[in-house]
Amino acid sequence: MFATATRNFVEEVDPGGLLIPVRSPNDSLTLLTVVVRQKRFWFWQKPKHLPTDFTLNDILTDVIETDFIKYNGTYSDNIQGTMDANFIHSNMNMKGEESSKLQSSFGSLKKDEVDVRKLLQDSKNRVLDMSHCLIQQTRKNRQVFGIVKERIVTSQPCCVIEEMQQTGQCAGTLSLCGPKSPKVSLKDNGSLSKDSNVTMEIRTNTTLAYALIELEVKHDGRYELCLMSNTKGGFEVDSPGKEGLQGVTGASVLKNPEISRLRQEMDHLCGHFQLLATLPASAKSSLLQHITAVLEDRTSLSALQSMLDQMLLDKSADIADVPLAHKENIQAVLDVLVESEKGLAKTERSTTVLRAVHLVTSALDELTSDCLAALRVCCSADVLKIMELLVKCVSASGESPASGADLAVLTEDVLSNIEHLFASANVTLRRDSDAVRTEINHKPGNRPLIMCIALRGLYSLAH
Template sequence: MFAIATKNFVENVDSGGFLISVSSLNDDINLLTVVVKRKRFWFWQKPKYLPADFILSDILTGDTPLEPVVVEKDFLKYQGTFGDSIQGTVDASFIKTSVSLEGKDTTKLQSSFGSLKKEEVDVQKLLHDCKDRVLDMSHSLIQQTKEKHRQVFGIVKERIVTTQPCSVIEEVQQGGQCGGTLSSCGPKTSKISLKENGSLNIDSNITMEIPINSTIAYGLLELEVRQNGHFELCLMSDTNGGFEDVDSPLEKTELLGVSGAPVKHTLQQELEQLKDHFQLLSALPASTRSSLLQQISKHMQDPAAIGALQIVLDQMYLGKKPGLGDIGLTESQQQKIQETLSLLEHSGQAESIQTTPFLTALHLIISALDEMTEDCLAVVRSCSLPPTLQTLERLVQCVSGAGEMPLSSVDLTQDLYEMTEHLFASFNVHLKRDSDVVRTEIGHQPGSRPLVLCVAIRGLASLAPTC
């Protein structure tokens, strides 16, 4: 709840900007707190930020602590309500079977952070104080971070703080009805008939009280760290930190970590490089694909569950045994993730699913979904029926291909068009229906957003049973 609320806050007040949302109230984030920035597996993924239990003074040599000048000012007053409502009915009749399903799912998250303030370090004073200071390269945190080239040091330059007790409220309403008739007629005159009707309703209302002076977002200055412990603060937004490569001369050093941007390819080329993962999934038995699609749809009900599944898959990708009880999951979330992992293990048909290509393929899809906002996940989930996914996949082919296609070649109803238009726009792709043609156009400076959209849709469509 808290992580979703702070993520929504940052998306609304500083989308694509400097602020980083706080994921847990347990994170004690103050000015000059050391934060480890970890690069992810797929280049489009946002980095993970891991606050440490130290401030900058703790990892410097010498006994003189830094005493920064702090500037405080009012930020804004914030209250947001987010949610979605999904309702659907399915009726199916076969020779000997008839089934009817009806479901409704409504979720609302209300964040009332009240009046917020910004605390910011005076950077000029900080630069002066750090001029002759050196990092203690023998410090355990530095040693452990330096060993992993994907990780970079940053320090908290500014933070957004609550000034009064506030709350986050989540309301969930789920309901469903199921009816069915199964008849069996043999060569004799006897008949067997089974009728079943049932309904399920689940309501929950959870309130989380947020204490005063809680950090909900923060900004970082990354550090360029030399072998001898000297460091520089990265003051420009396009300058990234890292550790000096021990094999490079000092005057020609290249910093490890996230300093190098990936080589730019066209969207079509990038998707071509990933096609083996999609083909692997589409080659699974129809029942397995259907079950995996259902499991992922369940996770999409809760963005925190997608994030938790991503963490578990990250651990498995590194060859570690995932500890479901160690990442703050509810019992229901643990059960859903375990069901997904069981399906993955069955698909891999190997002793260790860490080594299966199915892990990589699923990791690919979930990493794309994890980049989505709550409202985008709601749209994707509502489009998770196989015929709708096939329509979205054709539109993705249009985005990465010619940029237009005949309207007759895609089943694009008015409701689906409006949802898809909103979804695509969120990833900097403009969708336009003009007479008998559908056109797609990638916006200016899209970054990796269109690729994330295409990966998510193509991945889910690979799991959809063929109609």
């Protein structure tokens, strides 16, 4: 709940900016808290930041406090569905409806920030203790140091409210008759209603988001502050035969995505999609069903992603830590993956189903909350097929095998969600008579690639 609220807050007030949402209200971040940036599996993933219990408290600095904004946000989803079935001797009617709302009332917020000029002055001739256990562990794992330069904090008690309502109705008549047998008639009418209302109280001076200055650390302990947003920190490599910094990902970021580069990346990942497509039908159906269900809750999706991270590192993942909302769905995904891993040596796991599913969920976890809501509406096999054709269009010539007639059969709701998905990835869809064309709007980041991975991965499970 809290993680979802802070992520929505950052997406709303600082999209594509430097603010990092806080995952837990227990993260007691202060200015100059040391935060470790973890190396991720895929170069286009946003870094994962782990606050530590240490600060650079030996550096004297001034703190500036200013008013930030007054924030109230409400995010809601409504899903409805009906199904009617008629057979020779039976009929069935089912109806379901689900609605959810997450309301964040943070009130007036404050921004604390470091006086960077004074921090620079105080950092001169300072040397880090390279024998400190935190530095040793961070350096060994090729991670990166950063310090909190600003944070957004609550100035009054506030709350996050999550409301969920589920209703369902089922009515049916079933008649059985055969030669020399009595007629059996069964009539059933049932209804299910489930409501939940959870309120989380947030204390004054709780950190909601923060921004970092990363450190470029020399092997002798001297360090420099990375003041430019496009400058990354890391540890200097001791060996004279190597150059550069540890902790900086080797793959380059698509600052201005070009079609040829996008095609190259998708071709490089093609084996993962082919592996998913060749799974048994039951395994594909189970993965698609349960991953789609997890998309309903941002916290559950992040929990699934975290568990897959641990499995790839051969570490134990505890299902008890997963939010209750989609624990069964996450467990079902893990069961399929565990079954697929049986009999494989560790050296054979680089191209396994686990890594392929991790690729897809990593892309899904990078999407914004409104994109996930739009994608859930489009997860039927027929719609995914059309979106796969559009993905080919994005990474190929710009003209899709999908025609205007293909899009015309879609409902207005589904079509608007498809257009929203592609627009959020900086891709414009244009319908020109019987042809569909795509146009990539060149902006910094990897949004077109992330969307293509997510859609192609779901399509591989649907067909």
